[in-house]
Amino acid sequence: MTVQQAQEGSLSRPAVTDTHYPPQRAGSLLLTWGKRLLWVNMVFSFVFLYAPILVLVIFSFNNSRFAAKWEGFTFQWYGQLLTNEAIISAFWNSIIVAVSATLISTVLGTMTAIAMERFRFPFRKTYDGILYLPVIVPDIVMGISLLAFFALALDWINTALALPVDSALRPGLTTVIIAHVAFNISFVAIVVRTSLRDFNKALEEAAQDLGANEWITFRRITLPLIMPGILGGALLAFTLSLDDFVITFFTTGPGGTTLPIDVFSRIRRSISPEINAISTLMLLMSIVLVMASQSLQRRRD
């Protein structure tokens, strides 16, 4: 081992006592090369993850119809989005779906989480398993089964109510919201259950010993303590609902076009600077959502 290698080993990582850091031994040749490979892999990974996104963003400002040839800077594609009625209405549909699905699934998911964590009842284990299924089942399978279900259910309702063809019930935003709630309940329940498990149950017992009934205990003790968990679950539900394409694709109908559905049909046809612009805006939205979830996480800790 040369002096230089020894110095590299000690310089690249100052002495630390935190157990989260690997212990420092004088760098053997293997270790030095291992570190270099790790570094190369890290650089490769971030270039791989970000280069395509950056290219996308840069070309959303490209002053050319032909998407991939740089012809100068422009905001025109963003301007065109604001006047594109199909996109604006798809955007509002997405917001309607995401807000409704989040509200319903947060309430139902939280109630389910409390029942699972604070009560013992028959078939609890079985229900626990069923609760995890919507998270695991591939979205395409959930999508086609809901398609089959809604087709049958709406057909029965229309026949039973003898609705004429022009006012018959059809799949649309309502069926999309129902479907989104169906997968979001599980995600919210998982997040809220974690925060219910984390806090001290003695607080609830103390409140009840002091004469508070179940409702008061819940309002004054449990709810404030699990609030960050509930908000985290709601944020997750909102993001999943806003981003969902596959399940929406199979459960929507006329008038129920959400932003991902609209974007998909455009992407399928070709590439265009408008899609780059929409994508950039959606990317910005994701960054805002990550920051929101991070600050929530920090509050929870």
Add this chain to the structure above:
Amino acid sequence: MGKRRSVYLSFLLGPGAFWLLMFFVIPSLLVVVYSFMERSSSGGVIWNFSLEAYTKLFAFDPDSLFVNDFVVIFLRSFWWAILTTVACLLIGYPLAFYIAQQKPFTRTVMLFMVMIPFWTNFLVRTYAWKFILNNNGLINTFLSELSLPRVPLINTPTAVLIGLVYGSLPFMVLPLYASIEKFDYTLVEAGQDLGANYFRIFTRVFLPLTMPGVAAGCILVFIPAVGQYVVPTILGGGKVSMLGNLLAQQFGAALNWPFGSAIAVIFMILLMAGVLIYFTVEREEEAV
């Protein structure tokens, strides 16, 4: 349990259970039932028992490589999902390890950089690759500027695989990081004191203790990858089909709901079997 308490419980549990029963359990069972019905050419089914869908799925086709083209799509989807999982693991494990070693600030920044793609819409991330690989995309435009011939990149298996790995990588890194971060490095010192070399410490101490992260990451990557619809549609252009395309086609243009349902049933059985085998092997390895 007191009467009051059981009223309280049914109030809490009821609405969510009703929703899951109505809009998850029953639709799933409906697909199983549909797979044993006769096809209706206008969509939906004719309510007569039939094994037609399953015989079609397993029928022997002399022109095909494996039994028939549907089985080929099954094999391809599972094979590609395995390739995707392995690729993500090979890139993701060292990345998560590297991030976990950084000082708190760098660590936070890098984690944030993994999380942004994690939360970014899947369509947007798939489109980014279409923009690069398309016939009038970034690479081919660049080539034709240099008066070089264009190369076919889109609608190839390579394009689909790139899209799959790109889409899945963050789902591998985050659970891996979570378990690597918890690792207590004094165990490495213990190993060294006992005379183990780095390779042995890695395979005997580090890898087994971070296995829960590997398992979680693999499941999170593998299952969505087998059932992918967006990536093969956008980057494969319908020429390179996976199970997702086959399912969508049967419930869409082909209007063969029993056949689509049978595909979904077999798909779910294989997936469950795969996950069960994975966890059994895993548990046995832990026991050793």
